[in-house]
Amino acid sequence: MASIGTKRDAKISLNTVERLSLYRRALEELSHEKIQYVHSHRLAALTGVTPAQLRRDLATFGSFGNISRGYDVRQMSATISRIVGTDEVQNLALVGVGHLGRALLSYKGFEERGFHVAAAFDADPDKAGRVFAGRRCYSMDDLEEVISTLNVRILVLASHPQGLQDAIDRAAAAGVRCFLNFVPKITSVPDGCFIEQIDISAKLEKLSFLSRQKVDQVSAVRR
Amino acid sequence: MASIGTKRDAKISLNTVERLSLYRRALEELSHEKIQYVHSHRLAALTGVTPAQLRRDLATFGSFGNISRGYDVRQMSATISRIVGTDEVQNLALVGVGHLGRALLSYKGFEERGFHVAAAFDADPDKAGRVFAGRRCYSMDDLEEVISTLNVRILVLASHPQGLQDAIDRAAAAGVRCFLNFVPKITSVPDGCFIEQIDISAKLEKLSFLSRQKVDQVSAVRR
DNA sequence: TTCCTATTGTGATTTAATTCACAGTGAAAT
DNA sequence: ATTTCACTGTGAATTAAATCACAATAGGAA
Ligand SMILES: NC(=O)c1ccc[n+]([C@@H]2O[C@H](COP(=O)([O-])OP(=O)(O)OC[C@H]3O[C@@H](n4cnc5c(N)ncnc54)[C@H](O)[C@@H]3O)[C@@H](O)[C@H]2O)c1
Ligand SMILES: NC(=O)c1ccc[n+]([C@@H]2O[C@H](COP(=O)([O-])OP(=O)(O)OC[C@H]3O[C@@H](n4cnc5c(N)ncnc54)[C@H](O)[C@@H]3O)[C@@H](O)[C@H]2O)c1
Numbered sequence: 001m002a003s004i005g006t007k008r009d010a011k012i013s014l015n016t017v018e019r020l021s022l023y024r025r026a027l028e029e030l031s032h033e034k035i036q037y038v039h040s041h042r043l044a045a046l047t048g049v050t051p052a053q054l055r056r057d058l059a060t061f062g063s064f065g066n067i068s069r070g071y072d073v074r075q076m077s078a079t080i081s082r083i084v085g086t087d088e089v090q091n092l093a094l095v096g097v098g099h100l101g102r103a104l105l106s107y108k109g110f111e112e113r114g115f116h117v118a119a120a121f122d123a124d125p126d127k128a129g130r131v132f133a134g135r136r137c138y139s140m141d142d143l144e145e146v147i148s149t150l151n152v153r154i155l156v157l158a159s160h161p162q163g164l165q166d167a168i169d170r171a172a173a174a175g176v177r178c179f180l181n182f183v184p185k186i187t188s189v190p191d192g193c194f195i196e197q198i199d200i201s202a203k204l205e206k207l208s209f210l211s212r213q214k215v216d217q218v219s220a221v222r223r
Numbered sequence: 224m225a226s227i228g229t230k231r232d233a234k235i236s237l238n239t240v241e242r243l244s245l246y247r248r249a250l251e252e253l254s255h256e257k258i259q260y261v262h263s264h265r266l267a268a269l270t271g272v273t274p275a276q277l278r279r280d281l282a283t284f285g286s287f288g289n290i291s292r293g294y295d296v297r298q299m300s301a302t303i304s305r306i307v308g309t310d311e312v313q314n315l316a317l318v319g320v321g322h323l324g325r326a327l328l329s330y331k332g333f334e335e336r337g338f339h340v341a342a343a344f345d346a347d348p349d350k351a352g353r354v355f356a357g358r359r360c361y362s363m364d365d366l367e368e369v370i371s372t373l374n375v376r377i378l379v380l381a382s383h384p385q386g387l388q389d390a391i392d393r394a395a396a397a398g399v400r401c402f403l404n405f406v407p408k409i410t411s412v413p414d415g416c417f418i419e420q421i422d423i424s425a426k427l428e429k430l431s432f433l434s435r436q437k438v439d440q441v442s443a444v445r446r
Numbered sequence: 447t448t449c450c451t452a453t454t455g456t457g458a459t460t461t462a463a464t465t466c467a468c469a470g471t472g473a474a475a476t
Numbered sequence: 477a478t479t480t481c482a483c484t485g486t487g488a489a490t491t492a493a494a495t496c497a498c499a500a501t502a503g504g505a506a
Contacts, residue, residue, distance in 0.1 A: 069473080200421065203421060204333070204403060208307050291453055292503080454499105462492080464489105
């Protein structure tokens with residue numbers, strides 16, 4: 001019946017949302033291979049989940065599989081965009097134009113996925129005013145103004161720990177509700193805001209832990 | 224009673240292991256503030272979990288809280304190191320010395336957490352032989368040999384998608400069991416190996432999704 | 447010493463996530 | 477037209493994760 005959108009009263013699991021990105025990555029590769037339809041079995045194998053889980057995840061948002069051809073690759077990819085809200089471009093800004101920040105500025109992948117890095121900020125007065133990878137670097141003094149002017153929806157944090165919480169608070173007051181944080185520092189965000197951590201050391205620790213376990217002592221290893 | 228180590232027959236949840244890193248980050252900050260003991264309530268508040276969950280997580284590995292002083296900050300931090308296996312240094316190597324790879328090479332945080340970036344590899348012949356942030360960059364031809372010589376336990380992947388699977392397969396054959404992958408490409412690893420993805424776009428998509436939801440439609444948002 | 451209080455560790459319970467398993471179905475084959 | 481087959485979507489069952497709630501107890505107060 002191809003109804004798109006959430007079912008009226010269901011709460012949506014964030015695990016499901018995270019897997020949507022995984023599914024979409026696989027769908028994009030299939031699309032590059034000119035594959036039009038894919039069955040849950042194959043897409044599940046590509047992404048390391050069970051076919052039942054894939055179908056269940058999709059069922060959260062409606063029903064868009066063709067019962068014997070499977071799922072339309074391009075259509076499902078577009079549907080996932082709509083679900084996560086990247087069918088229209090979202091503006092990002094970056095705080096901290098150091099080694100990591102410059103790598104992020106040079107990264108082309110964001111635009112491909114519906115994100116536009118609109119501006120960068122740095123506390124270092126030598127950096128403010130300069131241009132990095134085509135983006136103007138602003139002084140932290142201009143944070144609120146630039147956020148409003150450029151309609152920044154998500155702030156990427158790649159500065160030092162000092163001043164981090166302050167940057168979050170100011171950005172939140174200026175209307176930013178989403179933060180992506182690379183800085184290994186305990187932070188908090190106001191009600192109604194969200195912060196996602198990217199903690200590389202934590203991932204390494206997880207790997208370190210896994211590599212020391214006997215296989216049957218670990219539950220639910222996604223590969 | 225302070226028994227350390229896993230209980231005999233219990234399977235360990237990876238969710239728990241991931242939270243250990245979170246706890247440790249908070250413990251390190253408390254340690255810097257010269258705080259000796261911390262109660263589950265406070266540590267839970269710092270890390271955004273419930274006190275019961277924190278205690279349950281720790282109970283997986285034994286019992287090391289003092290019943291009325293709480294947990295010894297430094298001791299618990301050390302215990303977590305031991306659990307995840309970073310009480311002895313683990314050697315990493317990096318594949319792909321581009322923008323992101325060089326940022327990773329310049330990052331001091333790995334050493335602080337018990338990881339040593341021992342070598343780097345790049346397919347570009349102009350890069351092989353040069354030194355980046357103090358690390359020799361090797362040709363991909365030398366992958367197996369360097370991995371063995373330097374006892375590399377974890378391979379960090381920051382190259383282009385082309386050739387990625389090949390690098391994984393070769394490294395696995397040379398004895399590497401753990402991979403940390405920044406490349407947005409579907410991959411697979413042999414049995415007994417583990418791969419952790421760091422997918423920045425996926426995190427952004429999750430944030431995008433969250434910011435469009437009414438609060439009560441989303442379950443389990445960790446802040 | 448004895449009592450009081452607040453905290454840990456953990457059985458019991460609840461809630462969430464995943465998997466099972468199959469009815470209903472649409473396309474292709476005959 | 478009819479049959480066959482394999483697939484989706486989903487109730488039911490199972491498994492895992494989180495929370496509740498409290499007995500046991502260490503430390504401080506009196
Ligand atoms: N480099 C990596 O690969 C890596 C990996 C994981 C995490 N991180 C984290 O990311 C952050 C940045 O790392 P890096 O290697 O780019 O460091 P860096 O020292 O190269 O750059 C940090 C930049 O942030 C700016 N800055 C500092 N405080 C600021 C503030 N309060 N507001 C705005 N800008 C500020 C500095 O001027 C500098 O330009 C660090 O917190 C680091 O722990 C880095
Ligand atoms: N730059 C970022 O912030 C960022 C963020 C997320 C993900 N990524 C991903 O990380 C990877 C690297 O990004 P980047 O910006 O550093 O790219 P880059 O083009 O700057 O660097 C890539 C490097 O990898 C090398 N390389 C390519 N193929 C190789 C192979 N088969 N074996 C060994 N080395 C190889 C290249 O010679 C180059 O030096 C990309 O796949 C990108 O999608 C980057």
